[in-house]
Amino acid sequence: MRRSSTWIVISVVAFLVAAVSCGTQRQAVRLRELRPSVGLSLADEQDFIPEFDVNAGPRNDTLVIKDLSGNDVFVMRTVRTEDGEDVASERLAAAVVTARFRNVAERHGKVDIRFRISVPPVMMNDNWQLRFYPKMAILGDTLSLDKLIITGSEYRKAQLRGYQQYARWLSRIVNDTTRFIDIRSLEVFLERNLPVIYYFKNDTSFVSDEQFKSVFGVTEQQAIDHYTDKIAKRLNEWRKSRRELMYRRYVKVPIEENHVRLDTIISFANGAFEYEYVETINTRPRLRKVDILLSGEIYEQDVLKYVVPDIEPLTFYISSVSAFVENIMRYKTKVVERRVEAGDSYYITFPVGKSDINPALGNNEAELNLVRGNIRRIMQGGDFVLDSVSVAAYASPEGSVLANNMLSSRRAASASSYFSKYVRFVRDSLKAERGMSISFDGSTETVGVPSDDDVVTNVPFKSRSGGENWAELDRLVSCSSHMSEGQKADYEAIRKGYPHLDAREGRLKHEPYYKYMRDSLYPALRVVNFDFVMHRKGMVKDTIHTTEVDSTYCTGLALLRDRDYEAALPLLAEYNDINTAIAYLSLDRNESARLILETLPSEPKVSYMLALVYARKGEVQKAVQQYMLACEQDRTYVSRGNLDPEISALIRDYGLNKEDDDFGDLGF
Amino acid sequence: MKKYFVLTFVLAFAGCFMARAQKVGLSLNAAEAAYLGSIDIEAQYALAQNWSVSAGGTYNPWSWGKGTEVERNRRRRDFSLGARWWPWHVYSGWWVSGGAMWQEYNEANILFSKDNTSEEGDRLGLRLGAGYTYMVNSWLNIDFGIRGFGGNTRYVTYECPTCGKVLDRGDKFFIMPDEAVLSLMFVF
Numbered sequence: 001m002r003r004s005s006t007w008i009v010i011s012v013v014a015f016l017v018a019a020v021s022c023g024t025q026r027q028a029v030r031l032r033e034l035r036p037s038v039g040l041s042l043a044d045e046q047d048f049i050p051e052f053d054v055n056a057g058p059r060n061d062t063l064v065i066k067d068l069s070g071n072d073v074f075v076m077r078t079v080r081t082e083d084g085e086d087v088a089s090e091r092l093a094a095a096v097v098t099a100r101f102r103n104v105a106e107r108h109g110k111v112d113i114r115f116r117i118s119v120p121p122v123m124m125n126d127n128w129q130l131r132f133y134p135k136m137a138i139l140g141d142t143l144s145l146d147k148l149i150i151t152g153s154e155y156r157k158a159q160l161r162g163y164q165q166y167a168r169w170l171s172r173i174v175n176d177t178t179r180f181i182d183i184r185s186l187e188v189f190l191e192r193n194l195p196v197i198y199y200f201k202n203d204t205s206f207v208s209d210e211q212f213k214s215v216f217g218v219t220e221q222q223a224i225d226h227y228t229d230k231i232a233k234r235l236n237e238w239r240k241s242r243r244e245l246m247y248r249r250y251v252k253v254p255i256e257e258n259h260v261r262l263d264t265i266i267s268f269a270n271g272a273f274e275y276e277y278v279e280t281i282n283t284r285p286r287l288r289k290v291d292i293l294l295s296g297e298i299y300e301q302d303v304l305k306y307v308v309p310d311i312e313p314l315t316f317y318i319s320s321v322s323a324f325v326e327n328i329m330r331y332k333t334k335v336v337e338r339r340v341e342a343g344d345s346y347y348i349t350f351p352v353g354k355s356d357i358n359p360a361l362g363n364n365e366a367e368l369n370l371v372r373g374n375i376r377r378i379m380q381g382g383d384f385v386l387d388s389v390s391v392a393a394y395a396s397p398e399g400s401v402l403a404n405n406m407l408s409s410r411r412a413a414s415a416s417s418y419f420s421k422y423v424r425f426v427r428d429s430l431k432a433e434r435g436m437s438i439s440f441d442g443s444t445e446t447v448g449v450p451s452d453d454d455v456v457t458n459v460p461f462k463s464r465s466g467g468e469n470w471a472e473l474d475r476l477v478s479c480s481s482h483m484s485e486g487q488k489a490d491y492e493a494i495r496k497g498y499p500h501l502d503a504r505e506g507r508l509k510h511e512p513y514y515k516y517m518r519d520s521l522y523p524a525l526r527v528v529n530f531d532f533v534m535h536r537k538g539m540v541k542d543t544i545h546t547t548e549v550d551s552t553y554c555t556g557l558a559l560l561r562d563r564d565y566e567a568a569l570p571l572l573a574e575y576n577d578i579n580t581a582i583a584y585l586s587l588d589r590n591e592s593a594r595l596i597l598e599t600l601p602s603e604p605k606v607s608y609m610l611a612l613v614y615a616r617k618g619e620v621q622k623a624v625q626q627y628m629l630a631c632e633q634d635r636t637y638v639s640r641g642n643l644d645p646e647i648s649a650l651i652r653d654y655g656l657n658k659e660d661d662d663f664g665d666l667g668f
Numbered sequence: 669m670k671k672y673f674v675l676t677f678v679l680a681f682a683g684c685f686m687a688r689a690q691k692v693g694l695s696l697n698a699a700e701a702a703y704l705g706s707i708d709i710e711a712q713y714a715l716a717q718n719w720s721v722s723a724g725g726t727y728n729p730w731s732w733g734k735g736t737e738v739e740r741n742r743r744r745r746d747f748s749l750g751a752r753w754w755p756w757h758v759y760s761g762w763w764v765s766g767g768a769m770w771q772e773y774n775e776a777n778i779l780f781s782k783d784n785t786s787e788e789g790d791r792l793g794l795r796l797g798a799g800y801t802y803m804v805n806s807w808l809n810i811d812f813g814i815r816g817f818g819g820n821t822r823y824v825t826y827e828c829p830t831c832g833k834v835l836d837r838g839d840k841f842f843i844m845p846d847e848a849v850l851s852l853m854f855v856f
Contacts, residue, residue, distance in 0.1 A: 189760060190691050191806040216717035218757060227757055583835040658770065 020130040024127045031306050039118030040311045042102050043276045103643045109563045113316050115292050119273040126152040140208045145279055146261035156265050165252035173239050174226045252302045252434045259304045283563050290316045313573040319643035321585045324605050325560050326578055330550040338539045343531035355410035357418045379426050384534040386459050391416045393527045394466035396522035397505045409465035416461035416526050424457045429463035469525035476521045487513045604634035615646035693759055695853035704742045705730050714758040718842050721751050722830040739829040746771035759855050776829035786829040793819015799849055809853035818843035
């Protein structure tokens with residue numbers, strides 16, 4: 001009796017399994033016979049602008065606007081009858097429209113591509129997984145979008161079973177290698193033969209293996225090696241090496257996580273499956289059109305059961321107001337002075353109490369080379385003519401003011417004399433270079449006629465005594481990190497309390513910081529200043545005004561063309577022209593765009609953009625008026641209106657441009 | 669200075685422990701005791717990591733069922749000298765043993781006997797064995813193993829254990845299983 005009931009249960013289970021299997025097979029056969037495809041269609045329109053809702057009411061059925069002549073024009077929803085007459089119409093419930101393209105507007109440099117994937121019931125089975133691969137053809141390139149995966153509940157169960165089997169297998173791998181050591185035996189062995197190690201077993205201090213051995217020379221490591229189950233350890237390593245292989249064996253179809261938009265589990269009763277796919281892309285120059293392609297496959301575990309036949313692609317036309325960018329070249333005025341002055345200080349060391357320049361003294365060689373280099377660069381350079389050099393020598397406060405003034409005067413004169421010789425030398429060498437002579441038939445001619453500025457004249461040097469350099473000392477003291485704030489205040493008090501310079505110097509000598517000043521600060525006071533007075537070669541007037549290209553505007557314009565609106569706006573903001581308005585419009589800053597556009601002279605482009613602004617702000621009447629104004633002035637805006645969703649909605653709602661239906665896309 | 673003192677102390681302490689080793693093993697074979705009450709004792713001394721030498725003896729003075737029709741005797745007195753080789757370490761794990769043994773015996777109706785005859789004599793030969801030693805703790809092992817014995821015996825065979833009729837006498841070669849080892853070994 002018991003045996004017969006067991007057989008009945010087995011038979012029922014076998015029947016059910018066979019029935020399910022047969023059902024799946026039957027559906028696969030039906031799939032191959034019917035060869036169904038997947039629906040790829042445009043998603044419903046979205047309210048892409050919060051203020052602008054194409055379906056929101058109430059919306060007037062009839063608008064009164066003014067044309068170019070100022071006459072009232074009535075705009076209403078109409079239909080054209082068979083005899084060509086337009087009659088008013090009412091909007092009825094929507095019918096299904098199957099379109100393969102859509103105009104989408106760019107916002108903030110981005111575009112949302114929305115489409116719908118519809119899967120028929122015949123493709124649905126609990127044992128199957130449907131994989132869809134959307135692709136985007138853009139600017140001659142094809143990019144793969146994230147996959148869409150629809151998984152049957154039984155399919156997913158089988159997937160999870162594989163993971164469980166793998167996890168079970170994985171649990172046999174031992175990660176803690178100490179588990180291969182017979183710890184009990186090892187401890188007994190150590191207690192007997194290596195008692196030191198054993199008694200220190202809970203101590204973390206490091207004991208080298210060689211330090212402690214048994215009387216027979218056995219180390220702890222040898223003991224550990226012996227009591228390690230090497231076969232089990234090797235078996236474990238072998239298992240570890242097979243992880244990847246076993247993963248593939250158990251998990252035949254891994255659950256994908258990367259680049260998957262959706263992996264949903266569905267228990268397929270009956271009915272279709274629909275998914276609305278939204279892909280946001282960054283726009284770029286010359287991007288006008290995006291094609292969406294879709295392919296798909298059906299799998300039963302790792303077996304491909306069906307390849308979805310070719311699906312007609314969808315096309316999205318990208319409209320952008322950046323098409324209105326005007327190539328405006330802006331210039332800015334620059335004032336150029338004829339006379340130019342440049343000066344610097346040089347630390348030329350003089351012998352104590354003397355004014356001779358000795359290149360071998362201190363760092364003189366390097367400093368003198370710097371002055372010589374500057375003189376040569378000015379005289380040899382093509383831009384400036386050296387008119388004169390003013391030389392002033394300064395002394396530190398040591399000694400009397402009178403003596404220091406006389407000494408610095410002599411030193412300035414000495415420096416002037418030294419470098420005026422150098423200037424003559426450079427002048428002669430330049431003359432030799434420019435006045436090249438060539439002999440023809442025994443006669444000598446000078447080639448090239450130099451201009452007045454090319455004739456290198458004598459350069460006067462004006463020397464003067466700078467006196468004691470107290471101004472520089474004040475600056476150095478205030479900046480000194482060596483002197484305390486109290487010492488600085490004390491110095492300031494002495495400076496103010498002793499206007500006579502010799503008395504001030506005498507008073508400072510009693511201060512503890514005087515030695516520091518004398519040793520560290522005074523040497524920096526003994527400088528020679530050179531002021532080079534020049535004029536621009538070939539320039540007669542004292543000042544001239546030139547114009548040069550405004551590079552800021554150029555950069556802003558380039559960024560606008562590249563649709564990097566966030567970066568372009570700060571550069572264009574101050575110009576408040578049509579390009580600035582385009583930047584605002586692209587960033588949805590409609591009120592700022594309106595303020596600029598309303599000040600610009602009326603032209604079709606401006607009217608059209610104003611229509612966009614008003615449409616976005618919900619001011620429908622103004623929007624229609626501006627749009628019609630633009631169309632009246634320039635018929636290309638008739639077709640342009642179809643590209644921008646805001647205007648396109650107006651055209652649809654109010655039946656605009658009926659007489660221009662034959663106009664094609666004029667290339668926006 | 670203090671650091672060096674502590675280090676010296678620790679090393680000296682460690683040295684004391686290092687010098688210590690358990691080299692002596694003393695075992696009592698429980699399997700022999702269970703089999704007709706033989707007292708089988710063996711002493712071992714570790715010479716190297718893999719070698720120990722041993723000396724042992726068995727004593728059994730008992731007669732079972734004395735005066736009955738089937739008297740069982742396994743009376744014996746033997747003495748052996750030998751060595752063990754431990755593949756890993758003395759007193760731990762597998763071992764093989766070998767050595768010489770002298771045995772004086774009187775046997776009747778013991779295991780593998782075909783009739784009620786009795787044999788006595790002196791055996792001298794080589795004893796070989798193999799086994800495994802399980803370390804229970806630091807001072808106790810359990811020794812498992814088997815041994816075989818082969819050599820020459822000078823024997824006398826009687827018709828029965830209690831009668832004096834001699835059936836056979838002489839010298840002969842023998843080879844036989846000697847004993848099962850199930851010993852408690854104390855390690856010092």
